[in-house]
Amino acid sequence: MYAAGGFVLGFVIAWIVRTIAFEKLKKLQKSTEGYLESETLKKVTLQKENAQVHQMKQVLEIEYQQKLEEAMNRYKILDADILLLQKSNEETEAMLERSQPALHNLKLQLLEAQNTIARLKAQQQQQAD
Secondary structure, eight states: OHHHHHHHHHHHHHHHHHHHHHHHHHHHHHHHHHHHHHHHHHHHHHHHHHHHHHHHHHHHHHHHHHHHHHHHHHHHHHHHHHHHHHHHHHHHHHHHHHHOHHHHHHHHHHHHHHHHHHHHHHHHHHHHO
8 A cells, every 4th residue: 555655646746747847848948939939020020121221222223323324414415515605606706806806806815814814813822822
């Protein structure tokens, strides 16, 4: 009887120890699963954010390329306009020289005088500094 009682008591104690150990393992497993799920969610979130950043980068690159092309087109138009203006100025200058040579000479002298004045002012400015 004592042996049977000892056997049952040992079995009950072993069952309790096993149950406690099993519960600790279940808690540890749930904790680990929670951690893994958390890390998985972080990874998914980072992938989404990375995709958004990549998409935004592509959009910005496209916008930059479009603005660059627009600027280059404007630059070409301005170049063409400057060339036309220079040609027009040369034609006007040639007409003035043919039709009124005296006035043309006075204009050239005035330009020379203005350039001389600008040079003298620059020299004075350098000497004053």
